[in-house]
Amino acid sequence: MKLFKYAALGTATAVLMGTSAMAAGHGCNVTEGRINIVGNEFPAIQSVAAAAIGCASGIEAESNLTADHQKINVAGMTGNPAEYTSAIVANSSIVALINEDVVRPLDDLIAAYGQDIPTRQLITIDGKVMAVAFMANAQHLVYRSDVLEQIGMDVPTSYEDVLAAAEKIRAEGIMENPVGGAYAAGWNLAEEFVNMYLGTGGAFFEPGTANVSINNEQGVEALEMMKALTAYMNPDYLTHDSNATSAEWEAGNVALMNMWGSRTGVLMDDEGSEEVVYSNTVAGGPLTVGDSSVAASTLWWDGWTVAKNISDEEAAATFQALAHATSPALLNDETMSQAVWLMDGFDAQPVNEGVLATVAAGANPYPMLPFMGLLHTALGDNIADFLQGNESAEQALMDIEAAYTASATEQGFLQ
Amino acid sequence: MKHSTFFWFVLPSAILMLAFIALPIVSIVTQSLYTSHEQVLVTVENCGPFGCTEVTSVDQDATQALKAAEPLGKWAGLDVYKDRNHLAVAEVASAWVNADGLPDFGRTLMNLPFYAALAFTLTYTFIVTPLTIVLGFFIAVAVNAVAKALKGPTIFLTLLPFIVTPLVGSLIIFWMVDARGILGTGLQWLADDPTLSVKASTPLMWIMLMFYGIWHSAPFAFVVFYAGLQTVNTDSLEAAMIDGANRWERIRYVVIPHLFPLVTFVALIQLMDNFRVFEPIVSFSAYAHANSLSIAIFNDLGGETRLLSSAAATSVLTIIGVAILLSPVLVRTYRDFSNPR
Numbered sequence: 001m002k003l004f005k006y007a008a009l010g011t012a013t014a015v016l017m018g019t020s021a022m023a024a025g026h027g028c029n030v031t032e033g034r035i036n037i038v039g040n041e042f043p044a045i046q047s048v049a050a051a052a053i054g055c056a057s058g059i060e061a062e063s064n065l066t067a068d069h070q071k072i073n074v075a076g077m078t079g080n081p082a083e084y085t086s087a088i089v090a091n092s093s094i095v096a097l098i099n100e101d102v103v104r105p106l107d108d109l110i111a112a113y114g115q116d117i118p119t120r121q122l123i124t125i126d127g128k129v130m131a132v133a134f135m136a137n138a139q140h141l142v143y144r145s146d147v148l149e150q151i152g153m154d155v156p157t158s159y160e161d162v163l164a165a166a167e168k169i170r171a172e173g174i175m176e177n178p179v180g181g182a183y184a185a186g187w188n189l190a191e192e193f194v195n196m197y198l199g200t201g202g203a204f205f206e207p208g209t210a211n212v213s214i215n216n217e218q219g220v221e222a223l224e225m226m227k228a229l230t231a232y233m234n235p236d237y238l239t240h241d242s243n244a245t246s247a248e249w250e251a252g253n254v255a256l257m258n259m260w261g262s263r264t265g266v267l268m269d270d271e272g273s274e275e276v277v278y279s280n281t282v283a284g285g286p287l288t289v290g291d292s293s294v295a296a297s298t299l300w301w302d303g304w305t306v307a308k309n310i311s312d313e314e315a316a317a318t319f320q321a322l323a324h325a326t327s328p329a330l331l332n333d334e335t336m337s338q339a340v341w342l343m344d345g346f347d348a349q350p351v352n353e354g355v356l357a358t359v360a361a362g363a364n365p366y367p368m369l370p371f372m373g374l375l376h377t378a379l380g381d382n383i384a385d386f387l388q389g390n391e392s393a394e395q396a397l398m399d400i401e402a403a404y405t406a407s408a409t410e411q412g413f414l415q
Numbered sequence: 416m417k418h419s420t421f422f423w424f425v426l427p428s429a430i431l432m433l434a435f436i437a438l439p440i441v442s443i444v445t446q447s448l449y450t451s452h453e454q455v456l457v458t459v460e461n462c463g464p465f466g467c468t469e470v471t472s473v474d475q476d477a478t479q480a481l482k483a484a485e486p487l488g489k490w491a492g493l494d495v496y497k498d499r500n501h502l503a504v505a506e507v508a509s510a511w512v513n514a515d516g517l518p519d520f521g522r523t524l525m526n527l528p529f530y531a532a533l534a535f536t537l538t539y540t541f542i543v544t545p546l547t548i549v550l551g552f553f554i555a556v557a558v559n560a561v562a563k564a565l566k567g568p569t570i571f572l573t574l575l576p577f578i579v580t581p582l583v584g585s586l587i588i589f590w591m592v593d594a595r596g597i598l599g600t601g602l603q604w605l606a607d608d609p610t611l612s613v614k615a616s617t618p619l620m621w622i623m624l625m626f627y628g629i630w631h632s633a634p635f636a637f638v639v640f641y642a643g644l645q646t647v648n649t650d651s652l653e654a655a656m657i658d659g660a661n662r663w664e665r666i667r668y669v670v671i672p673h674l675f676p677l678v679t680f681v682a683l684i685q686l687m688d689n690f691r692v693f694e695p696i697v698s699f700s701a702y703a704h705a706n707s708l709s710i711a712i713f714n715d716l717g718g719e720t721r722l723l724s725s726a727a728a729t730s731v732l733t734i735i736g737v738a739i740l741l742s743p744v745l746v747r748t749y750r751d752f753s754n755p756r
Binding site: 093 | 452456468499526528719
């Protein structure tokens, strides 16, 4: 009984909050249907979800923002009716939703409610709009201007420059392990390889097929460069994900690293680190590797989708709320620096410069292929053996290809 | 007992076992024999904020038609079990033929994900299980000798490692053994090597994981043995004392034989638990150094593309592994019960 009381109280609070948010809302008012958003958890997405929920007036509206969103979004959208009416995804994770056929094309909803959305925000596959992107992200160099000044070197533009600078920083006794990177075995490590391999000009698959082809000169070059970098990293690098790498940075142990644009805000604010660290933290451009002039980075977008297995009313409600939440109305002093927004009226902040430079450098978008996730997993499982010196680069690449081929065969991408 | 009474007595548990043990096993076995349908691939234009590209995509209509025709998927028989990510039959056979001696064969085997995971899982199981039992037994004997007033608090403190959530407990140790943590720095000082890092070395990481495993489950063995110690016949102990047996001899000839059935019980539970080792690898971020069968299942289900058949096949292999591990203990228990002494 007590439990019931709490539950009732909780609902009442939610209703109250919903009403006050609506009162503060600006120009959107969704009165029919249902909104339930699942997505990743970082400030920009929190702002979007809050704004979308603010549009709901008198209807059920909630969000479930969690770092584990990828593990629940397909399951939560497969049922009929689907639990989630929208999933906020990135260019890698939308593939799983499309493969499982749980998101609907948005063309009719755009015609009815989304005429103002600029074309560059629309993600179209085979002529059908499948998602609306609202922010861009990429990894790029982050450096300590004071340390580079101390050793008298320019800002690195290539990984070769990074190695030279790292050697000098170590030789002068400024830092023992001046290079940082999210090299944790698994997804992070695979992502670093994807960046580096694209930077060498490599292609992951034979065109038009799901046949992997990374066991080549570019693959070896990418692995060798990653190994060279690890010599200047904290010896625990295989356990350092983006969070741990950011912590190393804030502790002042690192002077050069390839880091996500969406995390530079945290590094440059005055929380969690000393003044000498945060005031000298600068977001640089993307790095190159070897003779290739391609940026060794990938471009990412975050965007929202609408579930397929929901009623037209729910789809319309979700679309209207999210279209409003990712319109110029979202932008204010607080939200402006949270991301590289794709909406009109975005005014770039210093923390965003790295991502904008990466876009300007013409980096490749992360491949939006149905079987890329399988390769990413295979990469994450097999690169660590090479970095630890247990096997050759060729052997590691062979293992990756074999692991990918086995799982792609099981998934029906290869016969 | 009358047959009908017996029937009604076991019916609820039989139904529950059927629903929660038998049916899931049938489900994973079925799943592991089927794979996804052939995906119909098409090349389409993909546009977004960063321009347009030609990409390969799944032809949804064609693939959905295939799925509707055969909802279970494509019959694969034992193909998933035999592929490189599981038993790797072809790879092992060719390694056996081409290997330059047994060590070379071993290296090739350890390069295959299933065998690498199995190697760690078995090492972990066979080191952690006996050490847990021995340590738990000695803690129980020691606590049993503590003064009565101190017994309550001592038992509580001894149980703490078991009470702490595995993920949290291992995460705390993970940060303590960090190169800059208290244990990590202590180890560097002890070894006189400032570059020593537990997280960077495979052997040290294995030792760390097993140390954690023993630390976490010793209290379980302790509590079982401690309960058993309360039932030791004091007459036999006193008789042994009169015969001139010292403390060790009393433990060896009176206490241990009395507790032996409990050793079987703890071994049974610990073998099952340790074979499913999972949490420490996650919280120690030890993927680069150690993998277990449970981690393989978790990774199959947690990726961007869920590999259901692969996860099901690994689950079936785990069940077979547990069955093999437990068979000696089960046979022994069966004999004990069928041959009344």
